[in-house]
Amino acid sequence: MxxxxxxxxxxxxxxxxxxxxxxVRGADWKAEHDAGWNAYKEGLIDEAERRLRTAAKExxxxxxxxxxxxxTLDHLAWVLSxxxxxxxxxxxxxxxxxxxxxxxxxxxxxxxxxxxTLASIYDAAGQSAEARSTYARCLAAAEKAYGPVHSxxxxxxxxxxxxxxxxxxxxxxxxxxxxxxxxxxxxxGGQPNDLAxxxxxxxxxxxxxxxxxxxxxxxxxxxxxxxxSLGAEHPDVAASLEALGWLYASEGKPAEGxxxxxxxxxxxxxxxxxxxxxxxxxSSKLGRACLSQDHQDEAVACCKxxxxxxxxxxxxxxxxAMVLEDYAAxxxxxxxTAEAEKLEARARSLRESLKKPETPKG
Numbered sequence: 317m318x319x320x321x322x323x324x325x326x327x328x329x330x331x332x333x334x335x336x337x338x339x340v341r342g343a344d345w346k347a348e349h350d351a352g353w354n355a356y357k358e359g360l361i362d363e364a365e366r367r368l369r370t371a372a373k374e375x376x377x378x379x380x381x382x383x384x385x386x387x388t389l390d391h392l393a394w395v396l397s398x399x400x401x402x403x404x405x406x407x408x409x410x411x412x413x414x415x416x417x418x419x420x421x422x423x424x425x426x427x428x429x430x431x432x433t434l435a436s437i438y439d440a441a442g443q444s445a446e447a448r449s450t451y452a453r454c455l456a457a458a459e460k461a462y463g464p465v466h467s468x469x470x471x472x473x474x475x476x477x478x479x480x481x482x483x484x485x486x487x488x489x490x491x492x493x494x495x496x497x498x499x500x501x502x503x504x505g506g507q508p509n510d511l512a513x514x515x516x517x518x519x520x521x522x523x524x525x526x527x528x529x530x531x532x533x534x535x536x537x538x539x540x541x542x543x544x545s546l547g548a549e550h551p552d553v554a555a556s557l558e559a560l561g562w563l564y565a566s567e568g569k570p571a572e573g574x575x576x577x578x579x580x581x582x583x584x585x586x587x588x589x590x591x592x593x594x595x596x597x598x599s600s601k602l603g604r605a606c607l608s609q610d611h612q613d614e615a616v617a618c619c620k621x622x623x624x625x626x627x628x629x630x631x632x633x634x635x636x637a638m639v640l641e642d643y644a645a646x647x648x649x650x651x652x653t654a655e656a657e658k659l660e661a662r663a664r665s666l667r668e669s670l671k672k673p674e675t676p677k678g
Contacts, residue, residue: 345375386411428461551584592625601642615646
C-alpha cells in the first residue's frame with residue numbers, strides 16, 4: 317500500500333525572513349515588517365497579519381514594484397497560508413513574484429524565495445501539479461543564484477521530490493532526493509540534523525515501493541540523528557518511529573511494527589494533541605498492524621479514530637485518502653463490504669483531485 321509521506325521540513329523557507337540591507341530604508345516599514353515576521357515565527361498569527369498588512373501599506377508608498385513590498389507580500393502569504401487561507405495567500409505570492417520578475421539588478425535569491433513561497437502555498441493547498449511546476453522553476457533559479465551544490469538547492473530538491481512522490485513520479489522523486497542527500501552530505505558540516513529529513517523522505521519513498529532493504533538503513537539513520545540532536549521526545553523522532561514501525565508492519569513483522577507505532581502515537585499525542593493529523597495517520601497505520609495480527613476490535617478502533625479526526629478537523633487530501641483506505645481494509649476483513657466500498661470511492665476521488673490543477677479563488 318502506498319505511503320507517500322509529506323512530513324516535516326517539506327516546505328523550507330529558504331531564508332525567507334532575510335531582507336537585504338540595500339533595500340531597508342523606510343524605518344516605519346521595517347519596524348512593522350520585522351515585528352510582523354517575528355510574531356509569525358513565534359506563532360502569534362493575528363498579530364503577524366496585522367503588522368504585515370500595515371507594513372504592506374507603508375511599502376506601497378515606495379512604489380508598486382518596490383522590493384520591500386514584495387518581501388512583505390511574501391511573508392504575509394506565509395501567514396495566511398498557515399491559517400489555511402491559501403487562495404488569498406496565492407494572490408499575494410503571485411504579486412510578490414511579479415515584482416521580483418520585473419526587478420532589474422535585484423538579488424537573485426529574492427526570486428528563489430518568492431517562487432518557493434508560491435510553490436509551498438500550492439503544496440499546502442493540495443495543488444500538487446501546480447506545486448511541481450513552480451518548484452521546478454524555483455530549482456532552476458536556485459541553481460543560478462547559489463550554484464549547483466548549496467543547502468538551499470538541496471531544500472528545493474527535497475520539496476520537488478516530495479511533490480513527485482505524492483504524484484507517483486517515483487523515479488523523478490528518487491533522483492531529486494539522492495541529489496539533495498549528496499549535497500547535504502557535503503554541506504551539513506557540524507549540523508547532521510540537516511541530513512535527517514532527506515534520509516527520512518528517501519527511505520519513505522523506498523517504503524512506498526516495498527523496497528524494504530533500501531528503506532530500513534535510511535530510516536534508522538534518520539532516527540539515530542534525530543534522537544541524538546533533538547531528544548527522544550521530539551515530534552521528528554515520532555515521525556521516524558512511525559516510518560520504521562510501518563516498514564516492519566509492511567514486511568511481515570506486525571508485532572515489531574505495532575510497538576514502534578504505539579511509541580510514535582504517544583509522542584504525537586504528547587506534543588501535538590489528540591486531534592492532530594499526524595495522530596490520525598499514525599493511528600490508522602497502527603490499525604493495519606493490529607489487523608495483521610487479527611486484533612480486529614483494536615484495528616477498528618484505531619482506524620475509526622483516524623477517520624473521525626479528519627472528519628472533525630479536515631486534512632491533507634492524500635492523508636485523508638490513506639486513512640479511508642486503511643479503514644476500508646479493516647471493514648472488508650470484518651465482512652462489511654458495502655461500507656468499505658464507499659470509503660474506497662471517497663479515497664479514489666481524493667487521489668484524483670491531487671492530479672488536477674485548481675483555479676484560485678478571488
